[in-house]
Amino acid sequence: xxxxxxxxxLGIVGWLGGGRWGVERYLYILQRLTGLGxxxxxxxxxxxSSVRICGPESWAAAMKILKNPVLxxxxxxxxxxxxxxxxxxxxxxxxxLGLAVGKAEEPVYPYKSSLNNQRPLMVIAMVLVAIxxxxxxxxxxxxxx
Amino acid sequence: MxxxxxxxxxxxxxxxxxxxxxxxxxxxxxxxxxxxxxESGAVTDWGNVAxxxxxxxxxxTYIILLxxxxxxxxxxxxxxxxELGPKKSFQDGFTVILWIVGLVLFGIGTYAAIAAKALxxxx
Numbered sequence: 001x002x003x004x005x006x007x008x009x010l011g012i013v014g015w016l017g018g019g020r021w022g023v024e025r026y027l028y029i030l031q032r033l034t035g036l037g038x039x040x041x042x043x044x045x046x047x048x049s050s051v052r053i054c055g056p057e058s059w060a061a062a063m064k065i066l067k068n069p070v071l072x073x074x075x076x077x078x079x080x081x082x083x084x085x086x087x088x089x090x091x092x093x094x095x096x097l098g099l100a101v102g103k104a105e106e107p108v109y110p111y112k113s114s115l116n117n118q119r120p121l122m123v124i125a126m127v128l129v130a131i132x133x134x135x136x137x138x139x140x141x142x143x144x145x
Numbered sequence: 146m147x148x149x150x151x152x153x154x155x156x157x158x159x160x161x162x163x164x165x166x167x168x169x170x171x172x173x174x175x176x177x178x179x180x181x182x183x184e185s186g187a188v189t190d191w192g193n194v195a196x197x198x199x200x201x202x203x204x205x206t207y208i209i210l211l212x213x214x215x216x217x218x219x220x221x222x223x224x225x226x227x228e229l230g231p232k233k234s235f236q237d238g239f240t241v242i243l244w245i246v247g248l249v250l251f252g253i254g255t256y257a258a259i260a261a262k263a264l265x266x267x268x
Binding site for chain 1: 174261
């Protein structure tokens with residue numbers, strides 16, 4: 001996969017592989033994968049939700065199809081993807097803006113990584129994701145929708 | 146400079162989506178809060194759908210959300226594809242295709258939001 005012109009160009013393998021990076025690197029990869037999944041869903045969602053302009057009968061027929069258990073599971077998966085993508089995205093924006101990486105310090109051994117400062121934010125974001133997914137999952141399994 | 150502006154709009158779109166799609170998720174997936182679902186049945190029951198279609202605030206926010214999601218999603222897709230190192234000619238063509246597809250989808254979604262509102266008001 002390596003490109004002869006650029007030794008460090010690894011293509012799709014480099015894009016997917018986290019190497020020796022911490023969990024934040026894998027969350028970044030997941031951020032992109034969930035983004036692609038959500039984009040695909042959203043393009044279909046535009047057409048599916050537009051059915052309402054055809055009237056109540058067409059809407060009811062479309063909803064009958066969407067009540068299929070497989071599609072209900074798919075709908076919940078979209079909710080999971082959205083919850084993760086949204087909260088992990090806010091985390092990434094905060095880090096990008098330098099708001100959650102700690103203050104700059106002299107490089108004194110043993111070196112501290114800025115990842116140590118980022119990690120509490122990552123834990124908070126993932127706990128929130130879990131709470132939202134559980135609430136949405138409860139509604140999917142036990143709710144009327 | 147142009148790419149910095151594109152990226153800034155990408156982040157602004159993300160924040161818009163976080164707020165409006167967050168509201169959309171609460172309406173559609175957490176109906177226990179009863180937001181914008183006056184009928185007792187499922188959130189996808191026609192009565193609730195008709196109520197939301199008539200609501201000017203929701204129609205407006207859905208059109209804003211549509212534009213923000215399409216821009217954010219297609220810019221993200223463009224970034225991922227560009228990182229794979231395609232030729233400049235491919236990059237230019239791909240950007241034009243994304244703009245065309247995005248504008249067509251925005252047109253369809255906006256038409257649906259406005260038409261649904263008019264249809265429901267007439268009933």
